[in-house]
Amino acid sequence: MLEIENIAKTFHAGTPNEVRALRGVSLKIEPGSFVIVIGTNGSGKSTLLNAVAGSFIVDTGRINLKGHEITRWPEHRRAQFIGRVFQNPFSGTAPSMTIAENLALAAKRGRNRGLGWALGSSVKTDLYDRVRAMGLGLEDRLDTAIGSLSGGQRQSLTLLMAGLLKPDLLLLDEHTAALDPKSADQVIRLTEEMIRRDKLTTMMVTHSMPQAANLGDRLIMMVQGRILHDFQGAEKQRLAPEDLLARFEEVRCSEQLDETAADMLSRQYV
Amino acid sequence: MTLLVGSFTMGLILSLLALGVLISFRVLSFRDLTVDGSITLGGSVAAILLASGWNPWLATLLAFFAGALAGTTTGILATRFQINGLLAGILVMTGLYSVNLRVMGKSNLPLMKESTLVTFAQSFATADAKWTFGRWEVSVQDICVVVMIAGLITSVALLMYAFFRTNLGLAMRAAGDNDQMIRALGVEVGWMLTFGLALSNALVALAGALLVQYQGFADVQMGIGMVVWGFASVIIGESLVGSRQIGLLLVGAVMGSILFRLLVAIALRWGLNPNDLKLVTALFVFGALVLPEAIAHLRKRIATT
Numbered sequence: 386m387l388e389i390e391n392i393a394k395t396f397h398a399g400t401p402n403e404v405r406a407l408r409g410v411s412l413k414i415e416p417g418s419f420v421i422v423i424g425t426n427g428s429g430k431s432t433l434l435n436a437v438a439g440s441f442i443v444d445t446g447r448i449n450l451k452g453h454e455i456t457r458w459p460e461h462r463r464a465q466f467i468g469r470v471f472q473n474p475f476s477g478t479a480p481s482m483t484i485a486e487n488l489a490l491a492a493k494r495g496r497n498r499g500l501g502w503a504l505g506s507s508v509k510t511d512l513y514d515r516v517r518a519m520g521l522g523l524e525d526r527l528d529t530a531i532g533s534l535s536g537g538q539r540q541s542l543t544l545l546m547a548g549l550l551k552p553d554l555l556l557l558d559e560h561t562a563a564l565d566p567k568s569a570d571q572v573i574r575l576t577e578e579m580i581r582r583d584k585l586t587t588m589m590v591t592h593s594m595p596q597a598a599n600l601g602d603r604l605i606m607m608v609q610g611r612i613l614h615d616f617q618g619a620e621k622q623r624l625a626p627e628d629l630l631a632r633f634e635e636v637r638c639s640e641q642l643d644e645t646a647a648d649m650l651s652r653q654y655v
Numbered sequence: 656m657t658l659l660v661g662s663f664t665m666g667l668i669l670s671l672l673a674l675g676v677l678i679s680f681r682v683l684s685f686r687d688l689t690v691d692g693s694i695t696l697g698g699s700v701a702a703i704l705l706a707s708g709w710n711p712w713l714a715t716l717l718a719f720f721a722g723a724l725a726g727t728t729t730g731i732l733a734t735r736f737q738i739n740g741l742l743a744g745i746l747v748m749t750g751l752y753s754v755n756l757r758v759m760g761k762s763n764l765p766l767m768k769e770s771t772l773v774t775f776a777q778s779f780a781t782a783d784a785k786w787t788f789g790r791w792e793v794s795v796q797d798i799c800v801v802v803m804i805a806g807l808i809t810s811v812a813l814l815m816y817a818f819f820r821t822n823l824g825l826a827m828r829a830a831g832d833n834d835q836m837i838r839a840l841g842v843e844v845g846w847m848l849t850f851g852l853a854l855s856n857a858l859v860a861l862a863g864a865l866l867v868q869y870q871g872f873a874d875v876q877m878g879i880g881m882v883v884w885g886f887a888s889v890i891i892g893e894s895l896v897g898s899r900q901i902g903l904l905l906v907g908a909v910m911g912s913i914l915f916r917l918l919v920a921i922a923l924r925w926g927l928n929p930n931d932l933k934l935v936t937a938l939f940v941f942g943a944l945v946l947p948e949a950i951a952h953l954r955k956r957i958a959t960t
């Protein structure tokens with residue numbers, strides 16, 4: 386489904402702010418697999434998802450999705466295959482437009498948008514059913530501006546929008562991180578249901594160790610722009626939150642070593 | 656009374672300008688300064704075609720498309736060449752000044768005996784026909800002009816309302832509301848912005864075309880400060896309807912334009928020097944942009960102390 390070949394991305398190259406966010410990442414994802422992505426802050430998880438979605442063009446390497454070489458495709462063109470939910474609940478919806486209008490926008494993801502009515506009666510009843518199936522009681526508020534909803538409600542709707550047309554690839558970037566625990570649970574429940582029901586190929590970044598241990602059938606751990614661990618199959622199923630924390634501790638120790646070295650240097654020079 | 660009808664008609668004509676500015680300023684969140692140039696472009700294209708004997712409907716339609724071209728240029732500068740939006744508008748506006756002079760061949764073009772949309776509307780009544788309301792007398796010809804222009808504005812507003820409910824119109828609104836989201840849903844935001852600016856400036860040019868036919872002349876200076884007029888109308892309209900719903904915004908822009916024109920007429924009647932008009936308008940828009948924020952800030956300060 387998705388084949389990433391040795392991609393790299395450096396931001397602000399050649400300036401003092403240079404960040405090597407991805408340093409040669411290769412990854413092959415089978416159709417229908419649910420990949421969890423974890424890693425320390427700034428390890429390049431979001432950058433990896435953004436590279437696949439086309440928020441920027443990678444410096445080197447190749448990306449192949451569903452048999453298409455999409456490495457140089459602009460973001461809007463890749464959208465025909467990809468559904469996304471962002472970390473910020475405000476990023477995924479147009480606040481001044483209504484719930485129904487937002488959903489109608491998603492119902493045309495990656496397709497031609499002509500002069501047909503966006504909210505014809507058949508579209509409307511279909512959207513009503515979809516929203517009611519979420520069980521959040523939002524189906525009677527389809528004509529409310531989405532900006533007036535809570536972060537959790539907006540994120541649930543963004544999820545519904547991303548999955549509306551059964552994307553070939555679903556990208557979730559810490560989509561519950563900004564929510565209160567109750568909303569986060571709800572969104573995770575909806576996520577699981579949707580992925581299982583529609584057999585969606587998914588990459589999900591999470592900061593939550595229980596989520597990482599319980600969800601998905603594969604887990605990759607990123608450190609400093611590289612994939613450090615890749616657990617699949619039975620190995621993934623055996624992973625417990627404690628194991629993951631232990632892996633993080635290892636990383637932190639090695640990074641701390643670097644930090645003390647840097648500290649020493651700065652003390653010598655200042 | 657004639658003054659009142661005159662201001663009302665002007666307000667109606669300029670509501671096309673307000674509708675255009677509504678698209679760039681509110682729907683696309685793009686501060687488009689092309690307007691000063693494109694309203695004059697519409698005026699000069701219509702004027703020169705009318706002066707050479709074209710059918711007034713056709714001349715007006717071509718002015719509309721000329722405006723669309725101007726908006727497209729600004730859109731391309733801002734999206735393909737990544738020039739700052741304000742600067743892109745200024746560049747096109749500046750360039751248009753010369754274009755407009757070229758189109759007209761001189762800086763002022765009077766329309767004396769040409770048949771225009773206005774003379775067409777007037778032809779439905781005789782010059783001395785009057786209607787009296789109590790002590791007021793109104794020329795029936797003036798009423799005919801108002802009715803025709805009101806009909807035109809209503810159709811434009813209805814078409815816009817319909818458009819903003821289609822898939823394409825929804826995508827345009829989303830492009831101005833949350834570009835990250837709509838890109839992730841497969842819309843090329845740059846193209847959407849360019850298309851929106853074309854539509855916006857087409858409407859502005861239409862306002863210019865009607866304006867010259869109503870005034871009876873085109874002038875290369877007629878566009879100066881028009882974008883601020885547009886902002887003022889949109890802002891007044893918003894406070895009149897108190898909503899950001901697209902249908903109400905459209906109604907608000909038309910009402911705002913008429914009300915603003917009437918306010919100006921009254922102020923002039925009370926002795927406001929016409930030379931000060933643009934300064935007063937600029938101050939008004941400044942106030943409308945800054946005051947809500949300043950008040951919110953003050954409230955917060957008071958609440959925290």
Ligand SMILES: Nc1ncnc2c1ncn2[C@@H]1O[C@H](COP(=O)(O)OP(=O)(O)O)[C@@H](O)[C@H]1O
Binds near residue numbers: 405427428
């Ligand atoms: N658009 C960008 N411009 C500049 N730097 C960026 C950009 N996106 C990410 N970075 C940098 O790249 C590194 C990796 O970021 P990111 O992928 O967001 O990490 P995370 O794993 O926490 O999601 C960080 O140092 C971040 O500051």
Ligand SMILES: [Mg+2]
Binds near residue numbers: 430432
């Ligand atoms: Mg991140």
